[in-house]
Amino acid sequence: MTATLEPTAGTDAPTETFDSLNPATGDVVGTHPIASKADVDAAVARARDTADWWGNLSFDERAEYLLTWRSVLTRRIAQLAELSHRETGKPHGDAQLEIVLAIDHIAWAAKHAKKVLGPHKVKSGLLMANQAATVEYRSLGVVGVIGPWNYPVFTPMGSIAYALAAGNTVVFKPSEYTPGVGQWLADSLTEVVHGRAVLQVVTGLGETGNALCTSGVDKLAFTGSGRTGKKVMAACAENLTPVIIEAGGKDSLIVDEDANLTKAAEAALWGGMSNAGQTCIGTERVYVHERVFDSFMTEILSQAKGLRAGADSGAKIGPITMPSQIDVIRTHIDDAIDKGAHVALGGKDAVGDRFVQPTILTHVPEDSVGMTEETFGPTLAINPVASMDEAVELTNATSYGLAGAVFSKKRGMEIAKRIRSGMTSVNSVIAFAGVPTLPFGGVGESGFGRIHGPDGLKEFTYAKAITRQKYRPPMLLTSFARDPKTDARVASLITLLHGGKKTIK
Numbered sequence: 056m057t058a059t060l061e062p063t064a065g066t067d068a069p070t071e072t073f074d075s076l077n078p079a080t081g082d083v084v085g086t087h088p089i090a091s092k093a094d095v096d097a098a099v100a101r102a103r104d105t106a107d108w109w110g111n112l113s114f115d116e117r118a119e120y121l122l123t124w125r126s127v128l129t130r131r132i133a134q135l136a137e138l139s140h141r142e143t144g145k146p147h148g149d150a151q152l153e154i155v156l157a158i159d160h161i162a163w164a165a166k167h168a169k170k171v172l173g174p175h176k177v178k179s180g181l182l183m184a185n186q187a188a189t190v191e192y193r194s195l196g197v198v199g200v201i202g203p204w205n206y207p208v209f210t211p212m213g214s215i216a217y218a219l220a221a222g223n224t225v226v227f228k229p230s231e232y233t234p235g236v237g238q239w240l241a242d243s244l245t246e247v248v249h250g251r252a253v254l255q256v257v258t259g260l261g262e263t264g265n266a267l268c269t270s271g272v273d274k275l276a277f278t279g280s281g282r283t284g285k286k287v288m289a290a291c292a293e294n295l296t297p298v299i300i301e302a303g304g305k306d307s308l309i310v311d312e313d314a315n316l317t318k319a320a321e322a323a324l325w326g327g328m329s330n331a332g333q334t335c336i337g338t339e340r341v342y343v344h345e346r347v348f349d350s351f352m353t354e355i356l357s358q359a360k361g362l363r364a365g366a367d368s369g370a371k372i373g374p375i376t377m378p379s380q381i382d383v384i385r386t387h388i389d390d391a392i393d394k395g396a397h398v399a400l401g402g403k404d405a406v407g408d409r410f411v412q413p414t415i416l417t418h419v420p421e422d423s424v425g426m427t428e429e430t431f432g433p434t435l436a437i438n439p440v441a442s443m444d445e446a447v448e449l450t451n452a453t454s455y456g457l458a459g460a461v462f463s464k465k466r467g468m469e470i471a472k473r474i475r476s477g478m479t480s481v482n483s484v485i486a487f488a489g490v491p492t493l494p495f496g497g498v499g500e501s502g503f504g505r506i507h508g509p510d511g512l513k514e515f516t517y518a519k520a521i522t523r524q525k526y527r528p529p530m531l532l533t534s535f536a537r538d539p540k541t542d543a544r545v546a547s548l549i550t551l552l553h554g555g556k557k558t559i560k
């Protein structure tokens with residue numbers, strides 16, 4: 056990513072632009088404008104105008120547009136995957152996989168918005184028996200989405216698809232490393248909605264993101280690092296704009312003594328190394344019961360044979376997308392080794408200029424920076440534990456709390472429930488991300504708010520409660536005409552309803 060000043064055609068004023076680069080080669084993939092505060096405000100104003108039309112469509116009408124968009128993405132999947140491959144460096148198959156998941160989410164959000172958000176009756180209770188009570192979830196208006204580069208389709212789509220299905224229009228600021236993918240997504244939906252500003256993209260760097268935060272959008276969904284998340288919250292506070300923060304993680308995979316070690320090793324290897332380890336819900340730490348530790352290591356090292364990073368078609372791991380991350384990965388590996396970690400694969404020499412070769416360290420001191428901070432590289436820290444209690448304790452000894460995995464035949468669910476994180480897979484990794492009905496999000500420094508599923512739809516709405524009086528109440532409570540006799544009857548009624556000594560079963 057490099058920034059330059061380019062004159063805008065037909066005007067004297069130069070428009071600042073920046074290039075997105077192919078991280079495997081350094082080649083320019085595309086040149087994009089740096090949207091100014093005025094550009095962002097104009098996009099939000101257009102989105103607000105369009106929100107009237109989009110928000111007043113019926114759920115079925117919106118679903119039809121979104122399902123058409125889903126079909127367009129599906130038919131052009133190779134084109135989008137190729138662009139993502141060029142901007143992120145990830146292998147074509149991996150780029151396709153995240154689009155597949157995103158397509159499934161669009162379809163789910165479109166098909167379920169009516170049932171989840173539409174008006175429904177709720178019980179009004181004995182005291183208010185004369186009232187008919189209904190609740191429905193109304194669109195907020197304009198939603199701002201700020202996305203990262205590591206999954207440039209799947210990650211922002213978790214907010215975009217759900218916000219749109221709920222009746223909002225969206226202004227999306229993609230990462231400066233993947234602006235082309237963001238623009239492609241907006242262009243494809245704009246085609247489907249006949250040029251209306253339902254989903255717009257503003258490209259640029261952090262300042263453009265900041266302009267979106269202060270633009271007066273009705274909600275801001277941010278996915279990225281916790282460091283930036285704090286700036287986003289501070290900027291949004293100016294207008295009391297509510298935020299969702301989907302930030303980083305330091306997820307662990309726990310292997311119990313009765314686990315299927317072949318499957319656990321396969322999952323740990325893929326969870327840690329796929330997408331060159333640049334996955335918020337990727338596996339960074341592995342805790343293995345000491346009774347099976349040696350067998351697990353034999354298995355994972357055997358499976359890791361031949362796995363390598365490179366730009367050729369035989370390489371299953373791509374480059375590190377963001378050049379500055381190379382130094383972070385190097386520091387984490389060096390610190391762990393300097394503090395006494397054993398090198399099982401890769402190591403200090405694994406870190407190159409653009410690529411990092413798979414690295415597996417064991418007996419990594421828990422206070423090394425690679426155990427406490429997000430590494431975001433193709434590395435795994437694998438430590439033996441004496442019990443599953445210890446595995447849970449170490450897993451939870453982090454300021455993050457995004458996701459995780461457990462491999463156990465007998466105790467998987469029990470261990471999963473004890474992990475302080477938003478999502479856990481038992482006997483698989485990352486499976487929850489592909490289940491559209493499940494909420495996605497974290498706790499602690501991994502952020503707050505939920506995308507995906509019914510929770511994800513409601514996240515982009517406000518609840519609207521209505522009571523409708525069906526008949527005059529036998530006791531008029533909300534009137535100055537209420538007399539002492541009514542007060543006494545109310546007191547008797549509430550004693551009858553709630554005054555008894557009940558044991559909760």
Ligand code: NAD
Nearest residue numbers: 202203204229230260261264265279280283301302303335
């Ligand atoms: P980042 O925080 O550097 O950037 C994210 C986005 O914020 C980019 O679009 C960037 O331009 C924008 N930005 C930068 N400064 C800003 C500012 N002051 N105001 C507003 N916007 C600003 O993160 P990244 O490097 O692009 O992404 C990697 C991080 O994202 C990792 O920590 C990863 O774990 C996390 N992530 C989390 C999830 C999740 O769902 N929890 C998913 C994917 C990635």
